[in-house]
Amino acid sequence: MDQFTLNLIFVGASFALYIGxxxxxxxxxxxxxxxxxxxxxPVTNGMATAADWMxxxxxxxxxxxxxxxxxxxxxxxxxxTGGYVLLALLLAPYLRKFGKFTxxxxxxxxxxxxxxxxxxxxxxxxxxxxxxxGQMTGVGVAFGRFLEVDNTTGLLIGAAVVFAYAVFGGMKGxxxxxxxxxxxxxxxxxxxxxxxxLQLTGNPVPPLGLFGEHQASGEPLLAKLDQIVTELGFxxxxxxxxxxxxxxxxxxxxxxxxxxxPHVIMRFFTVPKVSDARWSAGWALVFIALLYLxxxxxGAMARLNITEQMWPNGTDNAAVSVETIENDEKYxxxxxxxxxxxxxxxxxxxxxxxxYYNDASPAMQERAAEEGWEGNELTNFxxxxxxxxxxxIANLPGWVIGLVAAGGLAAALSTAAGxxxxxxxxxxxxxxxxxxxxxxxxxxxxxxxxxxMAVAIAVATYLGLNPPGFAAQTVALAFGLAAASIFPALxxxxxxxxxxxVGAVAGMLAGLLTTLIYIFLHKGWFFIPGTNSFDDSDPLFxxxxxxxxxxxxxxxxxxTAYAVAxxxxxxxxxxRDLVESVRIPRGAGAAAADH
Amino acid sequence: xxxxxxAMAYWKANIRIILISLVIWALVSFGFGIxxxxxxxxxxxxxxxLGFWFAQQGSILVFLGLIFFYAWRxxxxxxxxxxxxx
Numbered sequence: 258m259d260q261f262t263l264n265l266i267f268v269g270a271s272f273a274l275y276i277g278x279x280x281x282x283x284x285x286x287x288x289x290x291x292x293x294x295x296x297x298x299p300v301t302n303g304m305a306t307a308a309d310w311m312x313x314x315x316x317x318x319x320x321x322x323x324x325x326x327x328x329x330x331x332x333x334x335x336x337x338t339g340g341y342v343l344l345a346l347l348l349a350p351y352l353r354k355f356g357k358f359t360x361x362x363x364x365x366x367x368x369x370x371x372x373x374x375x376x377x378x379x380x381x382x383x384x385x386x387x388x389x390x391g392q393m394t395g396v397g398v399a400f401g402r403f404l405e406v407d408n409t410t411g412l413l414i415g416a417a418v419v420f421a422y423a424v425f426g427g428m429k430g431x432x433x434x435x436x437x438x439x440x441x442x443x444x445x446x447x448x449x450x451x452x453x454x455l456q457l458t459g460n461p462v463p464p465l466g467l468f469g470e471h472q473a474s475g476e477p478l479l480a481k482l483d484q485i486v487t488e489l490g491f492x493x494x495x496x497x498x499x500x501x502x503x504x505x506x507x508x509x510x511x512x513x514x515x516x517x518x519p520h521v522i523m524r525f526f527t528v529p530k531v532s533d534a535r536w537s538a539g540w541a542l543v544f545i546a547l548l549y550l551x552x553x554x555x556g557a558m559a560r561l562n563i564t565e566q567m568w569p570n571g572t573d574n575a576a577v578s579v580e581t582i583e584n585d586e587k588y589x590x591x592x593x594x595x596x597x598x599x600x601x602x603x604x605x606x607x608x609x610x611x612x613y614y615n616d617a618s619p620a621m622q623e624r625a626a627e628e629g630w631e632g633n634e635l636t637n638f639x640x641x642x643x644x645x646x647x648x649x650i651a652n653l654p655g656w657v658i659g660l661v662a663a664g665g666l667a668a669a670l671s672t673a674a675g676x677x678x679x680x681x682x683x684x685x686x687x688x689x690x691x692x693x694x695x696x697x698x699x700x701x702x703x704x705x706x707x708x709x710m711a712v713a714i715a716v717a718t719y720l721g722l723n724p725p726g727f728a729a730q731t732v733a734l735a736f737g738l739a740a741a742s743i744f745p746a747l748x749x750x751x752x753x754x755x756x757x758x759v760g761a762v763a764g765m766l767a768g769l770l771t772t773l774i775y776i777f778l779h780k781g782w783f784f785i786p787g788t789n790s791f792d793d794s795d796p797l798f799x800x801x802x803x804x805x806x807x808x809x810x811x812x813x814x815x816x817t818a819y820a821v822a823x824x825x826x827x828x829x830x831x832x833r834d835l836v837e838s839v840r841i842p843r844g845a846g847a848a849a850a851d852h
Numbered sequence: 853x854x855x856x857x858x859a860m861a862y863w864k865a866n867i868r869i870i871l872i873s874l875v876i877w878a879l880v881s882f883g884f885g886i887x888x889x890x891x892x893x894x895x896x897x898x899x900x901x902l903g904f905w906f907a908q909q910g911s912i913l914v915f916l917g918l919i920f921f922y923a924w925r926x927x928x929x930x931x932x933x934x935x936x937x938x
Binding site: 335342347482495536843845 | 870873874877882885887899907909911913915918923934936937938
């Protein structure tokens with residue numbers, strides 16, 4: 258059976274499964290549409306949260322980010338998991354006790370302010386919409402590579418599938434498809450990793466293999482990797498090279514941003530009890546950790562595999578020849594990926610060999626002069642292809658490649674559905690019911706939620722087809738907004754009885770605007786190239802890059818809110834009572850029965 | 853103990869558990885994983901050092917432990933203070 262048929266079978270079977278679940282889990286009420294009727298088991302919710310959270314960025318990009326940078330990019334691993342500790346300890350149980358449907362609804366009620374609610378809705382929609390563009394483009398890329406259809410067709414198929422289960426099933430349909438998508442994506446991620454770990458280290462558990470022995474050389478895998486990359490003029494894989502202040506702030510921004518992303522928070526509204534929300538956060542991290550503990554192993558092993566393929570006789574001898582790349586089946590992956598334009602090589606000095614090295618390193622420039630090299634000849638290696646190409650690089654069987662195709666699509670689709678749900682519930686519950694027509698009937702609200710979802714999918718598809726040039730940078734924006742506006746407002750709403758309406762609104766706007774302006778100053782106003790006054794290599798505020806600014810935005814939010822609240826009138830008694838009741842688990846069932 | 857005092861005591865106990873957990877959370881990630889890595893560089897772990905292990909695996913494992921500990925401890929605290937969900 259050829260590879261195309263295998264890919265088609267795996268992707269087709271997984272899509273049939275999602276549609277089947279959608280038909281089974283149709284939402285009949287707003288409670289089912291927004292919160293799956295609050296009847297989701299904590300373990301089930303943990304699994305759905307993991308799929309909701311792990312996007313195309315986690316599945317496709319993260320291992321590549323680690324592979325080509327090494328230790329310094331551990332920030333992604335710690336940042337994207339550490340946020341769950343904040344979520345479990347500081348937000349999830351209390352927001353579940355509050356027992357409403359959206360994050361902005363809590364902010365509006367707690368700060369007794371329609372303005373606060375609308376500011377929160379605005380942050381939520383901007384953060385979720387920027388985030389969803391990346392997922393939709395990811396769907397297009399995965400389809401284009403594996404099913405040999407063009408980007409547009411691929412994206413439309415993906416959008417139609419999300420439409421089917423998200424519009425009809427709401428949170429209920431999304432929850433159960435996310436569970437299925439988690440199973441697909443985790444198998445797709447770990448099975449190739451197990452094979453590769455066995456090949457390289459003889460250990461079937463990739464996280465153990467990472468710290469194990471490289472069988473071919475008998476040395477520890479990481480020592481071998483450090484040695485081989487430094488011989489080619491690259492920085493040691495395991496050492497600390499980045500600016501420490503930035504590493505700390507970037508990690509913290511990712512953590513706070515993760516805890517403040519509405520599509521993740523709202524998953525905790527679906528469990529029956531407060532104690533379930535606590536357990537569920539733990540289960541979510543268990544399922545996330547299965548991928549996050551595998552990713553650094555995938556990164557290191559892929560880097561070693563690729564480097565050894567480019568230097569099959571060792572770094573002291575001749576590099577791989579153009580003829581080998583074009584004819585040897587071990588190098589088929591290079592041919593396949595070259596077609597996508599994401600991988601490229603060029604025999605600059607015409608010696609028939611492809612030398613891959615760091616041509617910016619002085620020691621390598623000396624060697625290049627001696628050997629007559631004219632620069633690095635592996636001219637293009639897009640980091641994002643690493644996970645998708647990994648099974649081919651390691652010569653794994655065809656069905657593994659089909660599985661990885663289905664896994665990449667599952668990661669992108671599950672996150673897209675979660676984000677679209679967050680957008681549609683904010684529009685129908687906070688804008689339509691909350692602001693425009695408070696007396697709308699249950700059926701009317703459910704219909705408006707479905708219409709909002711359909712519009713959100715159409716907008717996301719359009720943006721996926723015509724991605725604004727800044728698509729890659731908007732993820733920093735989504736995290737920055739969530740960290741600087743949403744997280745502090747939620748936390749102060751629970752942990753302080755003193756923060757009042759003016760304080761909260763002032764804090765959110767201060768955090769939001771400083772973060773937004775700081776990002777625009779470095780990345781260009783509205784991401785238009787050339788309009789930036791500073792550059793991330795030489796930032797405005799000490800060494801703080803614009804991607805690390807979310808944590809500082811959060812601190813500005815906290816400080817402003819406290820300062821303004823202390824100068825203005827304390828919140829009324831019923832708000833203090835609301836905070837007291839949110840802090841105590843008893844009565845969570847009753848709160849849900851209001852709806 | 854009246855309802856109000858009991859609620860205060862419950863909340864204080866909760867804050868204490870949260871603070872201890874967050875100190876550990878920061879210590880393993882920002883501490884061992886980044887800032888204190890030079891201090892741990894003498895402890896070799898499979899081709900690298902303990903700081904590298906904390907940055908790539910250890911911190912995630914400790915985060916998991918923390919969340920499950922918090923869930924277990926809080927569910928017990930809820931019962932001790934009579935604020936659990938029946």
